[in-house]
Amino acid sequence: MQIRWPVAVLALFVSLFVLFGGYFGFQWFQTEKPIRETVQQTAHVKLEKMDVAPDRITIQLRPDAQFSLISDYIPLRKTILTHGGSRKVEIRLSDRPDATLTEAWNRMVFGIREGIAHGRFTMIPKTVKQVAEREGIQYRLGMDKNFVYVELHRGDHYLYQILPLSQPEREVKDHG
Numbered sequence: 001m002q003i004r005w006p007v008a009v010l011a012l013f014v015s016l017f018v019l020f021g022g023y024f025g026f027q028w029f030q031t032e033k034p035i036r037e038t039v040q041q042t043a044h045v046k047l048e049k050m051d052v053a054p055d056r057i058t059i060q061l062r063p064d065a066q067f068s069l070i071s072d073y074i075p076l077r078k079t080i081l082t083h084g085g086s087r088k089v090e091i092r093l094s095d096r097p098d099a100t101l102t103e104a105w106n107r108m109v110f111g112i113r114e115g116i117a118h119g120r121f122t123m124i125p126k127t128v129k130q131v132a133e134r135e136g137i138q139y140r141l142g143m144d145k146n147f148v149y150v151e152l153h154r155g156d157h158y159l160y161q162i163l164p165l166s167q168p169e170r171e172v173k174d175h176g
Contacts, residue, residue, distance in 0.1 A: 027052060034083040035059070042076050044068075048094060056088040063093055065158050069149035070142040073162075097159040101152050104135045105159055108150070116148060116165060124148060 032052055039047040039059075044067040049060040059080065067073070073093075081089055097105070111127030114120075125141055128150060132139045135154075142149040145165070152159040 031057070031083055031085070031087075035080055038076065038079045038083065042072060044072055045076070052087075054087075056090065057084050058090045058092070060092045060094060063095065063158075063160065065096075065153065065156055067158075067160075068140065069151050069160055069162065070140065073149070073160075074142070074144065093160045093162075095160045096157050097152075098154065098157040100135055101137065101154055101157055101159040104131050104137055105150075105152060105161065107131050109161075112148065112150065112163065116163060121148075 032050065035050065035057070036047060039045060039061065045061050045063045047059065048062050049058075051058040057080075063072075073091075077089075077091060080091065108128055108131045112124050115123035115127065121143065124143075128139050128141060131137075132152065138153040140149075140151040140153075143165075147165060148163045150161040150163070152161075
């Protein structure tokens with residue numbers, strides 16, 4: 001039996017086209033399109049970039065000054081997670097801080113991280129309030145079972161921080 005090379009190569013290309021086309025079509029209709037529609041329906045945020053890989057989804061969002069981590073981000077994240085399936089989802093926010101917000105955050109972060117690390121969550125609002133009042137910064141705080149949400153606003157500048165409550169393993173362990 002003799003192989004017809006042109007037919008075999010054509011069959012290979014058609015098979016690959018159908019398989020990869022089916023994969024990318026499924027990915028578009030089941031993951032990318034629903035996420036894009038969800039972001040478009042969410043007020044005060046625009047999709048800048050989305051990267052969908054077989055094991056992870058990375059999304060870059062640009063919120064405006066009226067965006068709220070508590071009322072906008074939390075429901076948006078839940079919906080995106082349902083569309084992502086078993087993939088790890090990473091959502092990045094492009095905020096618009098000025099030097100005062102950045103410096104205030106750098107002073108707050110120690111108290112916030114200490115509160116998270118030791119489970120003293122009431123320490124977090126005290127730390128944020130102390131620094132924010134000194135600098136004339138408006139703030140909003142929130143917390144759910146996975147994250148602490150910190151919003152800082154000053155004029156038309158804003159800074160959003162989302163900190164996980166579970167800390168990854170550290171190389172140096174505290175046995176004190």
